[in-house]
Amino acid sequence: MNDLELLDRYGPDAADVSDAALASARARLLAGMDPAAVPGRRSFPARRLAIAGLALAGAVTVAVVVIPRPAARPDAAPTTTPPTTTTAPASPGTGTGTGTGSGTGTDAIRLVAATAPAFPYTISGLGDAVFTADPGGPVIAVYLAEDRSDVYLNSTTEDDGGALSGAGVIDVEIDGRPGRIVAFNGTADDGRPPLTLVWEHRDGVWLRLTGQGRYGTPGALIDLAGKVRDRPQRLHFEVTVGLVPDGWELAAFKDEAILMYRDPVHPETDFHVQWAPRSKPLFRAAEIDGLEKATKVTVQGRPADLFRARDFWMVQTRLADRSIVRVMTPRTFTTEQVLQLTASVRRSR
Amino acid sequence: MHLADDVLIQESVREPEQFAPLFDRHAVAIHRYLARRIGAPADDLLAETFLIAFRRRAAYQPLGLEVRPWLFGIATNVLHRHVRQEERHYRALARAAREQPAPHDDERADERVDAAALRADLAAALARLKPGDRDALLLLAYAQLSxxxxxxxxxxxxxxxxxxINRARKVTRAVLAVAMPSEGEK
Incomplete structure (x- = not known):
């Protein structure tokens, strides 16, 4: 065995890619390769490149802190001395709520009760969905099937349906409403190629359904469209976030363990919440990129680390079950806001 | 009907959906390559790699390179934006391998300890390589490109x-020579 073979055998290894990760990547590819996006006719939706998603994933690298493009202008010199004790805000609500009036010294940021994230539709009879979302893109409900007859459902716009034109497009009616099916002429190695239906689900509400395998036929797609119900599915994550800056939205998530909220007015400004199981170690101060100061604080009555780095704040603490929560925000947040936000994070189960 | 990769790419210029089978054929291999180099972010980089490939499909030259190495090349370029993260990944793996508790009640414990030590040393060595040297070495060792x-x-x-590759192999051979004298010197 030569050195290259030894490197291949003993070099850094990786677990096999999960079915969910493959399905998610495939869904993103299919969403990106809109059948109508023939060069010259429609531009490629570059926003789907998941640039911020990469940063999200980077945040889970064990023992490595990679902060996602912290967005905003670092404050020149935070004057707030990190408190040694922080009291958790009273029972953060899950609905759209009243502001808690945090806003200490930062006009642009006011923490309010977060809305429980949900996907507004359910497809009857398909079982439970998993969900994926890239920054700026829609939440996609992914219904995985053993035989790879996967189904994707997401909200879209009438423009999306209008863009599906030309050869291979079939106009259909779903309960008297307009829809279009893209009839693929392509080949597939494994079963039937995917087929997409865009239709008006309700007045002004357009949905996009992609079926593969058994669901990759016009009849199956139309049948599925008839089973779409306005029944919200709660997006389940390992943790819930009780407080978010007023007006900010859940913009992306990954593996039910990383959430990214974003300011829609300044989409480059975001904060991340990461959950890690109890078996994982806490980050050490030496592992924080651009660390300026590390302070011991208390969150939810438990010890926590507050890291002030060149480009971001990070708080990490263990929850009651010893699992870990990390909150990373731009430096435009005050220390109090970062700590309040962290204190609002609860374990989901 | 099973069409060759390069035919699918050519046809996907007119019919974008023809690109999907390429994902089915190569995604697992590309993901493994990415995951061995950067860890968990491979899940996201996989989608990015194929989206970039899709966007560049019109520029693909069928006679210049097979599709598989072309995809590995795109994946490698995607990794370039994460060089520091990749190096941290290796250092984290090296630390984790060194801190792995020694097995007991196992007659093959010594072998497993040796393998863990070797993994740690190789990961540390990869972290030290220049990015260009590492790209060439890992495209050779992991992706089996010529x-x-x-x-x-x-x-x-x-x-x-x-x-x-010569420069990079000197480094990894040195690690192997220490850890496995009879193998690393071959």
Whole structure:
């Protein structure tokens, strides 16, 4: 065995890619390769490149802190001395709520009760969905099937349906409403190629359904469209976030363990919440990129680390079950806001 | 009907959906390559790699490079934006391997300890390599690309590929020579 073979055998290894990760990547590819996006006719939706998603994933690298493009202008010199004790805000609500009036010294940021994230539709009879979302893109409900007859459902716009034109497009009616099916002429190695239906689900509400395998036929797609119900599915994550800056939205998530909220007015400004199981170690101060100061604080009555780095704040603490929560925000947040936000994070189960 | 990769790419220029089977054929291999180099972010980089490939499909030259090495090349370029993260990944793996508790009640415990030590040393060595040297070495060792394919993939002369791989192999051979004298010196 030569050195290259030894490197291949003993070099850094990786677990096999999960079915969910493959399905998610495939869904993103299919969403990106809109059948109508023939060069010259429609531009490629570059926003789907998941640039911020990469940063999200980077945040889970064990023992490595990679902060996602912290967005905003670092404050020149935070004057707030990190408190040694922080009291958790009273029972953060899950609905759209009243502001808690945090806003200490930062006009642009006011923490309010977060809305429980949900996907507004359910497809009857398909079982439970998993969900994926890239920054700026829609939440996609992914219904995985053993035989790879996967189904994707997401909200879209009438423009999306209008863009599906030309050869291979079939106009259909779903309960008297307009829809279009893209009839693929392509080949597939494994079963039937995917087929997409865009239709008006309700007045002004357009949905996009992609079926593969058994669901990759016009009849199956139309049948599925008839089973779409306005029944919200709660997006389940390992943790819930009780407080978010007023007006900010859940913009992306990954593996039910990383959430990214974003300011829609300044989409480059975001904060991340990461959950890690109890078996994982806490980050050490030496592992924080651009660390300026590390302070011991208390969150939810438990010890926590507050890291002030060149480009971001990070708080990490263990929850009651010893699992870990990390909150990373731009430096435009005050220390109090970062700590309040962290204190609002609860374990989901 | 099973069409060749390059035919699918050519046809996907007119019919974008023809690109999907390429994902089904190559996604697992590309993900493994990415995951061995950067860990968990591979899940996201996989989608990015194929989206970039899709966007560039019109520029694909069927006679210049097979589709598989072309995809590995795109994946490698995607990794370039995460060089520091990749190096941290290796250092984290090295630390984790060294801190792994020694097995007991196992007659093969010594072998497993040796393997863990070797993994730690190799990961640390990869972290020390220059990024260009590491690209060439891992495209050779992990992706099994030829020197000529690596040259085309990275856009560098064949001679440069040889020198980069030679430099990188000196480092990894040194690690192997210490850890496994009879193997590393072959």
């Amino acid at each position: 020197y000529a394919e690596i040259a085309t993939t990275l856009g560098i002369p064949l001679g440069t590929v040889r020198s980069r």
